[in-house]
Amino acid sequence: MPNKVKVAILGATGAVGQRFVQLLEGHPWFEVTALTGSDRTVGGTYGDGVRWVLPGSVPEYVRDLPVLPTAPGFDAQLAFSALPTDVAKEAEPALAAAGVAICSNASSHRMWPDVPLLIPEVNPDHTGLIAAQRRSRGWTGFIVTNPNCTSTGVTIALRALHNAFGVEKGVLVSMQAVSGAGYPGVASLDTLDNVVPYIGGEEEKFAAEPCKMLGTLNGDSTAVDFLPAVFSTHTNRVPVLDGHLVVVSLGLTRAASPEAAAAALTAFEAPAVVQGLPSTPARVIEVRTEPDRPQPRRDRDTGKGMTTVVGRIRPDPLFTLRMAILSHNTIRGAAGGAILNGELLVRQGFLG
Amino acid sequence: MPNKVKVAILGATGAVGQRFVQLLEGHPWFEVTALTGSDRTVGGTYGDGVRWVLPGSVPEYVRDLPVLPTAPGFDAQLAFSALPTDVAKEAEPALAAAGVAICSNASSHRMWPDVPLLIPEVNPDHTGLIAAQRRSRGWTGFIVTNPNCTSTGVTIALRALHNAFGVEKGVLVSMQAVSGAGYPGVASLDTLDNVVPYIGGEEEKFAAEPCKMLGTLNGDSTAVDFLPAVFSTHTNRVPVLDGHLVVVSLGLTRAASPEAAAAALTAFEAPAVVQGLPSTPARVIEVRTEPDRPQPRRDRDTGKGMTTVVGRIRPDPLFTLRMAILSHNTIRGAAGGAILNGELLVRQGFLG
Amino acid sequence: MPNKVKVAILGATGAVGQRFVQLLEGHPWFEVTALTGSDRTVGGTYGDGVRWVLPGSVPEYVRDLPVLPTAPGFDAQLAFSALPTDVAKEAEPALAAAGVAICSNASSHRMWPDVPLLIPEVNPDHTGLIAAQRRSRGWTGFIVTNPNCTSTGVTIALRALHNAFGVEKGVLVSMQAVSGAGYPGVASLDTLDNVVPYIGGEEEKFAAEPCKMLGTLNGDSTAVDFLPAVFSTHTNRVPVLDGHLVVVSLGLTRAASPEAAAAALTAFEAPAVVQGLPSTPARVIEVRTEPDRPQPRRDRDTGKGMTTVVGRIRPDPLFTLRMAILSHNTIRGAAGGAILNGELLVRQGFLG
Amino acid sequence: MPNKVKVAILGATGAVGQRFVQLLEGHPWFEVTALTGSDRTVGGTYGDGVRWVLPGSVPEYVRDLPVLPTAPGFDAQLAFSALPTDVAKEAEPALAAAGVAICSNASSHRMWPDVPLLIPEVNPDHTGLIAAQRRSRGWTGFIVTNPNCTSTGVTIALRALHNAFGVEKGVLVSMQAVSGAGYPGVASLDTLDNVVPYIGGEEEKFAAEPCKMLGTLNGDSTAVDFLPAVFSTHTNRVPVLDGHLVVVSLGLTRAASPEAAAAALTAFEAPAVVQGLPSTPARVIEVRTEPDRPQPRRDRDTGKGMTTVVGRIRPDPLFTLRMAILSHNTIRGAAGGAILNGELLVRQGFLG
Numbered sequence A, B, C, D: 001m002p003n004k005v006k007v008a009i010l011g012a013t014g015a016v017g018q019r020f021v022q023l024l025e026g027h028p029w030f031e032v033t034a035l036t037g038s039d040r041t042v043g044g045t046y047g048d049g050v051r052w053v054l055p056g057s058v059p060e061y062v063r064d065l066p067v068l069p070t071a072p073g074f075d076a077q078l079a080f081s082a083l084p085t086d087v088a089k090e091a092e093p094a095l096a097a098a099g100v101a102i103c104s105n106a107s108s109h110r111m112w113p114d115v116p117l118l119i120p121e122v123n124p125d126h127t128g129l130i131a132a133q134r135r136s137r138g139w140t141g142f143i144v145t146n147p148n149c150t151s152t153g154v155t156i157a158l159r160a161l162h163n164a165f166g167v168e169k170g171v172l173v174s175m176q177a178v179s180g181a182g183y184p185g186v187a188s189l190d191t192l193d194n195v196v197p198y199i200g201g202e203e204e205k206f207a208a209e210p211c212k213m214l215g216t217l218n219g220d221s222t223a224v225d226f227l228p229a230v231f232s233t234h235t236n237r238v239p240v241l242d243g244h245l246v247v248v249s250l251g252l253t254r255a256a257s258p259e260a261a262a263a264a265l266t267a268f269e270a271p272a273v274v275q276g277l278p279s280t281p282a283r284v285i286e287v288r289t290e291p292d293r294p295q296p297r298r299d300r301d302t303g304k305g306m307t308t309v310v311g312r313i314r315p316d317p318l319f320t321l322r323m324a325i326l327s328h329n330t331i332r333g334a335a336g337g338a339i340l341n342g343e344l345l346v347r348q349g350f351l352g
Helices: A015-024 A085-097 A124-137 A149-165 A202-213 A258-267 A331-347 B015-024 B085-097 B124-137 B149-165 B202-213 B258-267 B331-347 C015-024 C085-097 C124-137 C149-165 C202-213 C258-267 C331-347 D015-024 D085-097 D124-137 D149-165 D202-213 D258-267 D331-347
Strands: A005-010 A030-036 A078-081 A101-104 A142-145 A167-176 A230-237 A244-252 A285-287 A308-315 A321-327 B005-010 B030-036 B078-081 B101-104 B142-145 B167-176 B230-237 B244-252 B285-287 B308-315 B321-327 C005-010 C030-036 C078-081 C101-104 C142-145 C167-176 C230-237 C244-252 C285-287 C308-315 C321-327 D005-010 D030-036 D078-081 D101-104 D142-145 D167-176 D230-237 D244-252 D285-287 D308-315 D321-327
Touching: A005 A015, A005 A085, A005 A331, A015 A030, A015 A331, A078 A085, A078 A331, A085 A101, A085 A124, A085 A142, A101 A331, A124 A142, A124 A331, A149 A167, A149 A202, A149 A244, A149 A258, A149 A285, A149 A308, A149 A321, A149 A331, A167 A202, A167 B167, A167 B230, A202 A230, A230 B167, A230 B244, A230 B321, A244 B230, A258 A285, A258 A308, A258 A321, A321 B230, B005 B015, B005 B085, B005 B331, B015 B030, B015 B331, B078 B085, B078 B331, B085 B101, B085 B124, B085 B142, B101 B331, B124 B142, B124 B331, B149 B167, B149 B202, B149 B244, B149 B258, B149 B285, B149 B308, B149 B321, B149 B331, B167 B202, B202 B230, B258 B285, B258 B308, B258 B321, C005 C015, C005 C085, C005 C331, C015 C030, C015 C331, C078 C085, C078 C331, C085 C101, C085 C124, C085 C142, C101 C331, C124 C142, C124 C331, C149 C167, C149 C202, C149 C244, C149 C258, C149 C285, C149 C308, C149 C321, C149 C331, C167 C202, C167 D167, C167 D230, C202 C230, C230 D167, C230 D244, C230 D321, C244 D230, C258 C285, C258 C308, C258 C321, C321 D230, D005 D015, D005 D085, D005 D331, D015 D030, D015 D331, D078 D085, D078 D331, D085 D101, D085 D124, D085 D142, D101 D331, D124 D142, D124 D331, D149 D167, D149 D202, D149 D244, D149 D258, D149 D285, D149 D308, D149 D321, D149 D331, D167 D202, D202 D230, D258 D285, D258 D308, D258 D321
Parallel strands: A005 A030, A005 A078, A078 A101, A101 A142, A167 A230, A285 A308, B005 B030, B005 B078, B078 B101, B101 B142, B167 B230, B285 B308, C005 C030, C005 C078, C078 C101, C101 C142, C167 C230, C285 C308, D005 D030, D005 D078, D078 D101, D101 D142, D167 D230, D285 D308
Antiparallel strands: A167 A244, A244 A321, A308 A321, B167 B244, B244 B321, B308 B321, C167 C244, C244 C321, C308 C321, D167 D244, D244 D321, D308 D321
């Protein structure tokens, strides 16, 4: 790829923005040419404005870039958005109208009927909504979104199980890392020696998003027919830095032994259009057979944080199967997922 | 009560044994006259043999007591057992045969048909098994057990809901404190920045024990007819010191709004025979209405650790209701629960 | 005490304010008649305005009290101040001018020459500054302060050692709990699996405050002659909820064996005027002899959080002695310390 | 290097042994040909015998290797020892007598006069002791040791400062990660919400080892003349996974401003013989200028865990300078340090 795609990072100084900065360093297809931030930081350099919270230091390649306002005018075709929901609500449509292709991590537009909620390994064809989105809104750019960090890993595992056995229902209980709330995010006084059994708005997203992603494009590619599965969700905050662990009791359409489920999960491959993208993991799903895995700290970095790790697959006395699913929330479930979406868009020809 | 009942603590040097020592200090009905320990500690004083892991120091009243072997011969009518399972398997029957009444926290005999698995507020009539137990085994003493720390709080809440609406099924997911594993127990390398989605043998106990406790004595009081409910259980270890939090999706026989469930839980009272016992909490169940409670650290000490705290009661799209249930695992779920069992036995006349 | 002293809590909704509310419940001498808060909360009730972060619930006795502005006009003689530094700077002098006696936890006026920096067991005579303070400033009320939470326990231990051996210098290294930073305070992303070797402004206070408290009132009671000791301080934030642990290498004027130091610390008693105050601990200092104590979680509640716990006393190859000193930072080092100051003022006749 | 040196890992199943396995995967100079373990594991494969506690999984390359007894007979010239102290005491001399070159992480022989206590960047010439060691003991192999994990980073920083300004004394206070104690090591009940101000035997090592490493070979290369510096040490265990943080107050021979010290630390380079070894970090020491760094989680992986990170350099009111020093305890301070020692021995011609 001789000419890299110029990309912007919207909301680059926040915790997810920093992950974009980190993961895009040396990216083979993308070149970061614009960083946007809040009023406090606009006008200075990124190095001066950011309070770097990831390990190590601000990467050299962005240190001297100016922080720009989040508005049309920067030199980039594609924008990765780490904007807060309320900012995204206004800014992303304005940018899409001005011709920018947006891969957004914000929840603001995920449930718009004509906006793809996209995981390349799960529903790459949902980018078929983009044409209708542009047409009806009169945009020259467009918006594509990645799901909530909790939905991500679960939906990938459900895709493999749905293909093999049909997914009908489930009780899904998350134990989520603090990095999911950004920085400063969760107070130490709330997490030390504690669990908080509540994350505002999360249970609703976690129940609905998998149904959109596992759904099918309608006949004229203007909307998605949701999978009619029902999920009972519980979301909890635990004292873990990165990695959302979800334990599930699943009801499947067809009988499935733990061995058959493990085989289906292990055999699951990314669709052809997704294979070989720079951020596609070698293994989409890894099944662990130890009795006590996956664990957030020990398994979150599998496949550079892009692999979904499943374990403890066992029969369920109420439904069909129980299991535990782990996914890195700020890589696979946020910045890494959005970047993979961007790569898919390039391959599918949506960028020039 | 002019003459206190003489009590022994079996396995007094371990983590649960220490809780017994702490909770029995100044008890109005019980006087600790014997402490037993492992070979390593037998022969010395308790103060020398114990590695005290609770806050503060070894209470004065036990410091100079000799550590005895766990075998018949000590001067106590009633014994609280904090023995490890394998030791309890041999030692408790031997002591019961020798005339000792045992309130055991060990899992060894919980599922014996003629052994009460007892929570005073839930099934005080199950002590009706004691006569058959003595008769068939030829014992002059007897064994009564309290449930697993994870089952305890959930069963108390289920008792109230079962009375009001009927309990048929549920998915029960625990987030358990490290103190449940004793000392040294869980390694720091397993808990810091981590969750372990597995506790050996725990899911089976957690699925079965509530059904025994919510069951009914059979006609001739020789066994319990289990409640035919089905529970899908998941047990997880989280970086919390004390307090087991369980989130549940429950299927009830009759419709129940969150408000009606909250009312039933709040109105639940200990049966008359349990009221006014020294360790009976003022409120058996406390319902919290904040969106983010109960939390282990902030709610575990409610009612001196003997109250079950319920919150987040909300409708469930699959079954009837979702909620979160918290119980102090080493007080209500272990030593405190066993002591309350002992108090019930005194009131019911089983001790002299 | 038939007529309780009416007291206000300034900044009552913050983390330290909540500790005041908790510790003043049922206080034998004080009756809380006024609570002040920020603009956001003024006008509503305390129960509505506070986000309670301590264990359990908002105490009943304050739930329906109105939140008042932090300004003259409330009905209380004595005010306990949990105000932020910048607010305290303006508000406390205004209230003192209006006749209110203030026991402040804020750092704003600690180093004013005519303001007592007070620990009753250490320097109860420093209240002798109050007359000069009133005279020169024309106030009918006055300000008394308690030290920084890190200085507190160390200064108490130093008082005992200084009396016995003379204190000349020391290297003081703190490992401080997150509650010292209030709520929300320290971000989880900064404390999980981490230590932050910096707390803004803390090292300077920690080096200077002990010298003021261990100093002596000058001849005309208008200022304090500081103890000419030199302290090299390091302050670190560790993942602990409550309890500041400080390890020290101390240079004393006279030779002191570990045994002699332990004896001097254990024998240290509160001056007569401090004995029997409601919040004076039974033991001012407790010396532990186990090799691995004091520890924050296991020792912070000694003496209801008002006792200073010292351990690991051993020779120092550079100076005289090494040891570890623990003090509960939000009880002894903040609210509890200020309340004890208020009690001393009552006994010394400064309140009516 | 066409023919790799065959190396053994002694005590390969423990926590440090696992780090050796991890760091030696794909090493350009070394090929792991033998793994030894305890009686429990000998006879089986490494994959079966190890309870892998590092992130991810047992590396493929060792999974099927047999676990051997720790005794002469394996096919390797060089052995990296992760043996427990008591085992090392017997086994290492036996192996050295049998011709094996040993790079040991155990403390057993560090203070033997004729055994190098070696950090390549600090004292590469101390391998000059090997000839005398072999001669006097009649060994064909030899023992070289790396220091205690706490001594390592501090000694590297002291080397740079000693070269520039002379080091005379210091108060050194560590906050150490739990991985330093191996697995299972420190109990969760000891670390959650806690600090333990004691690590058995550690303070003595931490005070003595830097003096040996900063000392000079005597005239006939039979022993080291220690640096006559005096250190007052305090060692504490904090709830951190990896990375030992040490804060120091240092007395230097010559005046040193913080800027001059920072310059000396930054300019410090490995001696020529150490440059370009596979594990030599690009930067031996990195100085950070933010007020709140270094922090264990954010800085421990600098230079793949081999760089020492220094920050908070500021004047000291008692001695010369204060600063904070961070080093990865299981990489630089254990397995990585020993491997670098092995590389130095190869370059210096001690291995064939």
